Amino acid sequence: MSVYINPIANGITVSLMIIYLAFIPVLIYQYRKNGTFLVRKNIVLASFAVYMITAFFMTLLPLPSIEAVKNMAPVRANYHPFLFVKTFLNESGFIWNEMGTWFRAFCSPSFYTVAFNVLLTLPFGVYLRKYFNRGLFQTAVLGFLLSFFYEATQYTGVWWIYPHAFRYPDVDDLIVNTLGTVIGFYAAGLLDKLLPDPMKDKSLKTEYASLLRRLISLLIDSIFVNIVYELLRVVVLLAAGKKENTIDIVLYLISVVIIFILIPCISKKKRTFGMTILKLALRDGKGNVPRLSGMIMHNLFIAFWLNVAVNIIGMIDNAWIIIFLQLVVLGFAAALLIISIKNKRVTYFWEKFFDTYMKADL
Structure with a gap:
């Protein structure tokens, strides 16, 4: 579990530092333009920054030393689509007509690793539909591009900072991450009334100085x-x-x-x-x-x-x-x-x- 917890903690910490540094400039800009502090809009912007940075850290961290990567055998990428289905069926012990195998199968790494990759980009689909007004096709394309950026970062050894890849680039991640974005698109419709609506923020250009x-x-x-x-x-x-x-x-x-x-x-x-x-x-x-x-x-x-x-x-x-x-x-x-x-x-x-x-x- 620390494999996930540490990147999340680091991502949130870095996000909060960036939000802290940007807080005063954002305040100044909004007071000059709108005459008030846009609470809902800032909540959305801050949460989006936290999500994007944390998600990226979860695909990247922990970072090994360059010397350790030099001594590591090159990681071979997976170019075979839907290999995760075969891996799940072979390693989880899942038998569709035997209910007793379902719980054990869903607790296996071959399942929760895929589930994690779905959840990783699900919020991205929510943001794209709810706050960036993107349709289904654009959401799917942007989700694919985000996943491609993650995989390219891994495949190039963090853009050639490392001598070769040290994480496992996987075409299945492109498929699953894109699927997660699409699921997020539909989830945004269900969660619409529960999410903050920046449109309710109104300019308050009065003489009152708060x-x-x-x-x-x-x-x-x-x-x-x-x-x-x-x-x-x-x-x-x-x-x-x-x-x-x-x-x-x-x-x-x-x-x-x-x-x-x-x-x-x-x-x-x-x-x-x-x-x-x-x-x-x-x-x-x-x-x-x-x-x-x-x-x-x-x-x-x-x-x-x-x-x-x-x-x-x-x-x-x-x-x-x-x-x-x-x-x-x-x-x-x-x-x-x-x-x-x-x-x-x-x-x-x-x-x-x-x-x-x-x-x-x-």
């Missing part, structure tokens, strides 16, 4: 703050020939001012980098560009509680100052939570103080 959208914008600005900070450290600290925490703190504060104050002040639409990328804008209560003082106070407030009060703690040696900053952050979070619960929606209470509100740019 919490997640704001946080992604803030994350991007934080990244730019740290980039500017590191550049300043290289220039200033190398020139000074020494390193001091007090200098680090000053440089970090300068970086925050550059990203959250200077850049919006000189930009045409008064935005930070994060706001530009997420298509967010600051507006006053009347929907106009806010006063410069309001924009500065709004951005300073945001920059302080996350970028300064959180990141700067590691640069400070005084325990009392660290405790004070931590209490500031906790107090801010508590105020946000309490006011939001009272209003039954996320309430950014500081925006009213400065008459500066973050809106989605339509």
Whole structure:
């Protein structure tokens, strides 16, 4: 069973890493295009990525060393169609009119290996019909091509990385994998109502800026703050020939001012980098560009509680100052939570103080 479990575990791990790396770019793209995060569509895309990578790993892993393959006798491919039927009848002990042989036959390797190859591509047929709107013929052809890619990878020794094949290329796998895709095509019709429907996701191009959208914008600005900070450290600290925490703190504060104050002040639409990328804008209560003082106070407030009060703690040696900053952050979070619960929606209470509100740019 570990022959199957280990490739599945590795495939899921690699898939999740790819999904993790793609999550922020996908969020940005969908917020810019649709104004919202498309939950159902992303579930489908993520599950498809997990399936495709895991299925490929199951046909490829475990990978031996190149030296081990050199010392291994070349693997001979099977070019005889439907050899698996003959193998099953000869090795499983199956006798169609003797029920007692059925269970033992279905538990034999000659059966479950074939069954595995059917199940391997069955989800592919479901995805092709349900989410890619392919007909039966196209589904069968694409299933055959996917299986051909698997077999070619094995036949060429992972595209000539290895001196020769170390897995058993089999024409029967082409037949069985294609059959699995076709079965998946018909299974999609039966499972249609149980599967998520991306068509139910709707664009939400309103002025409302969701919490997640704001946080992604803030994350991007934080990244730019740290980039500017590191550049300043290289220039200033190398020139000074020494390193001091007090200098680090000053440089970090300068970086925050550059990203959250200077850049919006000189930009045409008064935005930070994060706001530009997420298509967010600051507006006053009347929907106009806010006063410069309001924009500065709004951005300073945001920059302080996350970028300064959180990141700067590691640069400070005084325990009392660290405790004070931590209490500031906790107090801010508590105020946000309490006011939001009272209003039954996320309430950014500081925006009213400065008459500066973050809106989605339509």
